[in-house]
Amino acid sequence: DVKVTQSSRYLVKRTGEKVFLECVQDMDHENMFWYRQDPGLGLRLIYFSYDVKMKEKGDIPEGYSVSREKKERFSLILESASTNQTSMYLCASSLDLNSPLHFGNGTRLTVT
Amino acid sequence: DQQVKQNSPSLSVQEGRISILNCDYTNSMFDYFLWYKKYPAEGPTFLISISSIKDKNEDGRFTVFLNKSAKHLSLHIVPSQPGDSAVYFCAGKGGNEKLTFGTGTRLTIIP
Known part of the structure; x- marks a missing residue:
């Protein structure tokens, strides 16, 4: 079975902080x-x-960037977190563009 | 522009009856459609798919119907069970383009 792991289930960050969400x-x-x-x-x-x-x-890429240095890892970066980025973030992977996506369990991010 | 629309945000169905979830799309280039199911605090899981060369695909209690002329697809669950209570997302894509998801329908099965 495919396993997609997101490093954090819940995160609370302050406005203006740089935030890293990791996915493997x-x-x-x-x-x-x-x-x-x-x-x-x-x-x-x-x-x-x-x-x-x-x-x-x-x-909706505005306010976000990403990094993929290794095949198995994909990071989402919020350069300067804002309250409108409070959300559930879901990472997914697929074998190819015609295969179903496999999702991680999500990271609920709250920006205060 | 919402290319995939699920117009019913929620649906309640008695246990044992049929659940019908609907989805409309506007992009005529879409040729592959999927349904995902999502429980709270979990990621969506793939449920069933259909290619535009078919009008029906069945997997156990789940059947997806595609009406290309109406740009409409539906998911039928028969019989509905309490474990089917979840949010259901439909999604479509064309060729090698990325998936576009609908807004989801929360299905509640009443025991």
């Missing part, structure tokens, strides 16, 4: 994704990566 997958998947889930808005794609050191903007 153990199935040698090419593609990795970061989504945020908000009530009434569903799952929105922030960034994705289809190879090491490669990244593509999703639908």
Whole structure:
């Protein structure tokens, strides 16, 4: 079974802090994704990566950056956290673009 | 622009009856659709998919129907069980493009 592990289940950060969300997958998947889930808005794609050191903007990349130095690890970075980035963040991976996504359990981030 | 729409934010169904969750899409290039199920405090899990070359795909209690002319798909769960209570997301994609998710429908099964 594919395992996607997000390092933190809950995080509380202050406005202006730099925040790192870490995600690791153990199935040698090419593609990795970061989504945020908000009530009434569903799952929105922030960034994705289809190879090491490669990244593509999703639908809502503003205020975020990503890093993929190793195939199994995909990090989401909030350069200067703001209260409107309070959300549930979900990492996912897939073997290829036509395979289903496998999600981690999410990180609930609160920015105060 | 919401390309995938789930117009019912919530749905309650009696245990043992049929649950029907609906999804509409606007992008005519979409050719592959998936349903995901999400419990609280867990990530979404893949449930069932359908390619646009089919109009029906079945897996146990779950059946997805696709009506391409109406740009509509639905998920049927028969019979509904308490463990089916969750949020259901539909998603669509075209070619090698990324998945676009709907806003989700919260299904509650009443014992």
